[in-house]
Amino acid sequence: MMRHQSAPQTFLNRAGRALWAVVWRLAYRPSPRVLHGWRRFLLRMFGASIGAGACPYPSARIWAPWNLTMGEGSCLADYVNCYSVDRVTLESHTTVSQYTFLCTASHDYTISEMPLVTAPIRIGRGAWVAADVFIGPGVTIGERAVVGARASVFRDVDPWTVVGGNPARIIKKYELRQDEP
Numbered sequence: 001m002m003r004h005q006s007a008p009q010t011f012l013n014r015a016g017r018a019l020w021a022v023v024w025r026l027a028y029r030p031s032p033r034v035l036h037g038w039r040r041f042l043l044r045m046f047g048a049s050i051g052a053g054a055c056p057y058p059s060a061r062i063w064a065p066w067n068l069t070m071g072e073g074s075c076l077a078d079y080v081n082c083y084s085v086d087r088v089t090l091e092s093h094t095t096v097s098q099y100t101f102l103c104t105a106s107h108d109y110t111i112s113e114m115p116l117v118t119a120p121i122r123i124g125r126g127a128w129v130a131a132d133v134f135i136g137p138g139v140t141i142g143e144r145a146v147v148g149a150r151a152s153v154f155r156d157v158d159p160w161t162v163v164g165g166n167p168a169r170i171i172k173k174y175e176l177r178q179d180e181p
Contacts, residue, residue, distance in 0.1 A: 002117040002138060003086075004108065013064070020046050020065060031058050043068065051092060067104075071125070086137065087120035094123045097149075099132040106137055124159060146174055 148164025
Protein backbone atom coordinates (compact mmCIF):
# COMPACT_ATOMS: atom_id res chain seq x y z
CA MET A 1 0.00 0.00 0.00
CA MET A 2 1.39 3.37 -1.03
CA ARG A 3 1.71 5.99 1.70
CA HIS A 4 1.64 9.73 1.08
CA GLN A 5 4.63 11.44 2.64
CA SER A 6 3.62 14.86 3.92
CA ALA A 7 7.13 15.84 5.03
CA PRO A 8 9.64 13.28 3.75
CA GLN A 9 12.46 15.78 3.71
CA THR A 10 12.75 16.59 7.41
CA PHE A 11 15.90 18.38 8.51
CA LEU A 12 17.13 15.27 10.32
CA ASN A 13 16.52 13.12 7.23
CA ARG A 14 18.36 15.58 4.95
CA ALA A 15 21.25 15.92 7.42
CA GLY A 16 21.58 12.14 7.75
CA ARG A 17 21.59 11.68 3.99
CA ALA A 18 24.16 14.48 3.57
CA LEU A 19 26.46 12.87 6.13
CA TRP A 20 25.92 9.44 4.55
CA ALA A 21 26.80 10.91 1.11
CA VAL A 22 30.16 12.08 2.48
CA VAL A 23 30.86 8.73 4.16
CA TRP A 24 29.78 6.85 1.01
CA ARG A 25 32.10 8.96 -1.17
CA LEU A 26 35.14 8.90 1.15
CA ALA A 27 34.98 5.54 2.93
CA TYR A 28 32.40 3.20 1.36
CA ARG A 29 32.79 3.68 -2.41
CA PRO A 30 36.63 3.60 -2.57
CA SER A 31 36.91 0.48 -0.38
CA PRO A 32 38.33 -2.63 -2.09
CA ARG A 33 35.72 -5.10 -3.39
CA VAL A 34 36.69 -7.76 -0.85
CA LEU A 35 36.07 -5.53 2.21
CA HIS A 36 32.40 -6.41 2.65
CA GLY A 37 32.90 -6.37 6.44
CA TRP A 38 33.99 -2.71 6.32
CA ARG A 39 30.94 -1.74 4.29
CA ARG A 40 28.66 -3.76 6.61
CA PHE A 41 30.16 -1.80 9.50
CA LEU A 42 29.55 1.57 7.79
CA LEU A 43 25.96 0.67 6.90
CA ARG A 44 25.29 -0.46 10.48
CA MET A 45 26.71 2.85 11.75
CA PHE A 46 23.94 4.54 9.76
CA GLY A 47 21.17 2.29 11.11
CA ALA A 48 21.04 -0.51 8.55
CA SER A 49 20.28 -4.02 9.75
CA ILE A 50 22.94 -6.19 8.11
CA GLY A 51 23.24 -9.94 8.58
CA ALA A 52 26.45 -11.95 8.80
CA GLY A 53 28.14 -12.55 5.49
CA ALA A 54 26.05 -9.99 3.58
CA CYS A 55 27.88 -8.58 0.56
CA PRO A 56 27.17 -4.91 -0.17
CA TYR A 57 29.46 -4.02 -3.09
CA PRO A 58 31.31 -0.69 -3.13
CA SER A 59 29.47 0.80 -6.11
CA ALA A 60 25.99 -0.02 -4.73
CA ARG A 61 24.20 3.25 -3.96
CA ILE A 62 22.03 3.26 -0.85
CA TRP A 63 19.88 6.37 -0.45
CA ALA A 64 19.06 5.95 3.26
CA PRO A 65 20.90 3.10 5.03
CA TRP A 66 18.53 3.27 8.02
CA ASN A 67 15.80 1.89 5.70
CA LEU A 68 17.88 -1.11 4.57
CA THR A 69 17.80 -4.67 5.90
CA MET A 70 20.14 -7.27 4.40
CA GLY A 71 19.75 -10.81 5.65
CA GLU A 72 22.56 -13.29 6.17
CA GLY A 73 24.47 -14.02 2.96
CA SER A 74 22.48 -11.53 0.86
CA CYS A 75 24.08 -9.43 -1.86
CA LEU A 76 23.70 -5.92 -3.32
CA ALA A 77 25.92 -6.21 -6.39
CA ASP A 78 27.80 -3.58 -8.38
CA TYR A 79 25.92 -0.43 -9.38
CA VAL A 80 22.66 -1.39 -7.68
CA ASN A 81 20.63 1.73 -6.95
CA CYS A 82 18.79 1.17 -3.68
CA TYR A 83 16.43 4.16 -3.52
CA SER A 84 15.37 3.39 0.05
CA VAL A 85 12.98 6.24 0.82
CA ASP A 86 10.90 3.45 2.40
CA ARG A 87 12.06 0.05 3.73
CA VAL A 88 14.07 -2.28 1.50
CA THR A 89 14.39 -5.81 2.88
CA LEU A 90 16.59 -8.49 1.38
CA GLU A 91 16.00 -11.73 3.23
CA SER A 92 18.79 -14.26 3.70
CA HIS A 93 20.73 -15.58 0.70
CA THR A 94 19.10 -13.12 -1.72
CA THR A 95 21.06 -11.79 -4.69
CA VAL A 96 20.32 -8.44 -6.31
CA SER A 97 22.50 -8.33 -9.43
CA GLN A 98 24.32 -5.41 -11.04
CA TYR A 99 22.54 -2.29 -12.31
CA THR A 100 19.23 -3.14 -10.62
CA PHE A 101 17.08 -0.23 -9.41
CA LEU A 102 15.11 -0.84 -6.18
CA CYS A 103 12.64 2.07 -6.15
CA THR A 104 10.48 2.60 -3.03
CA ALA A 105 9.06 6.01 -3.98
CA SER A 106 7.08 7.74 -6.70
CA HIS A 107 4.59 10.60 -6.97
CA ASP A 108 0.80 10.60 -6.92
CA TYR A 109 0.13 12.19 -10.31
CA THR A 110 -3.63 12.24 -9.63
CA ILE A 111 -3.14 15.14 -7.20
CA SER A 112 -2.03 18.49 -8.64
CA GLU A 113 0.84 18.89 -6.14
CA MET A 114 2.08 15.37 -7.03
CA PRO A 115 2.97 14.41 -3.44
CA LEU A 116 5.61 11.80 -2.77
CA VAL A 117 4.24 8.31 -2.14
CA THR A 118 6.27 5.42 -0.77
CA ALA A 119 5.93 1.70 -0.22
CA PRO A 120 8.46 -0.90 0.95
CA ILE A 121 10.17 -3.56 -1.16
CA ARG A 122 10.76 -7.07 0.17
CA ILE A 123 12.85 -9.71 -1.60
CA GLY A 124 12.30 -13.19 -0.21
CA ARG A 125 14.78 -15.76 1.01
CA GLY A 126 16.97 -17.23 -1.72
CA ALA A 127 15.49 -15.09 -4.51
CA TRP A 128 17.61 -13.92 -7.42
CA VAL A 129 17.04 -10.57 -9.11
CA ALA A 130 19.11 -10.69 -12.32
CA ALA A 131 20.93 -7.77 -13.96
CA ASP A 132 19.38 -4.40 -14.76
CA VAL A 133 15.94 -5.03 -13.23
CA PHE A 134 13.53 -2.31 -12.08
CA ILE A 135 11.48 -3.15 -8.97
CA GLY A 136 8.77 -0.64 -8.13
CA PRO A 137 7.33 0.55 -4.82
CA GLY A 138 5.36 -1.95 -2.76
CA VAL A 139 6.62 -5.06 -4.58
CA THR A 140 7.33 -8.33 -2.80
CA ILE A 141 9.47 -10.92 -4.56
CA GLY A 142 8.68 -14.35 -3.10
CA GLU A 143 11.06 -16.95 -1.71
CA ARG A 144 13.35 -18.55 -4.34
CA ALA A 145 11.74 -16.51 -7.14
CA VAL A 146 13.88 -15.52 -10.12
CA VAL A 147 13.45 -12.18 -11.90
CA GLY A 148 15.02 -12.28 -15.37
CA ALA A 149 17.48 -9.68 -16.62
CA ARG A 150 16.06 -6.30 -17.63
CA ALA A 151 12.60 -7.07 -16.27
CA SER A 152 10.35 -4.37 -14.83
CA VAL A 153 8.42 -5.55 -11.80
CA PHE A 154 5.34 -3.61 -10.69
CA ARG A 155 3.39 -6.41 -8.98
CA ASP A 156 4.28 -9.07 -6.43
CA VAL A 157 6.08 -12.18 -7.66
CA ASP A 158 4.95 -15.49 -6.16
CA PRO A 159 7.47 -17.76 -4.44
CA TRP A 160 9.25 -20.32 -6.66
CA THR A 161 8.32 -18.45 -9.86
CA VAL A 162 10.45 -17.25 -12.78
CA VAL A 163 9.36 -13.93 -14.30
CA GLY A 164 10.72 -11.71 -17.03
CA GLY A 165 9.85 -8.92 -19.43
CA ASN A 166 8.36 -5.45 -19.20
CA PRO A 167 6.06 -5.61 -17.40
CA ALA A 168 7.27 -8.81 -15.78
CA ARG A 169 5.15 -11.87 -16.53
CA ILE A 170 5.33 -15.45 -15.32
CA ILE A 171 7.61 -17.59 -17.46
CA LYS A 172 7.37 -20.80 -15.42
CA LYS A 173 7.30 -22.28 -11.98
CA TYR A 174 10.77 -22.82 -10.56
CA GLU A 175 11.81 -26.30 -9.46
CA LEU A 176 15.18 -27.41 -8.17
CA ARG A 177 16.71 -30.26 -10.13
CA GLN A 178 18.33 -33.07 -8.23
CA ASP A 179 22.09 -32.83 -8.49
CA GLU A 180 23.68 -35.61 -10.49
CA PRO A 181 25.92 -37.92 -8.43
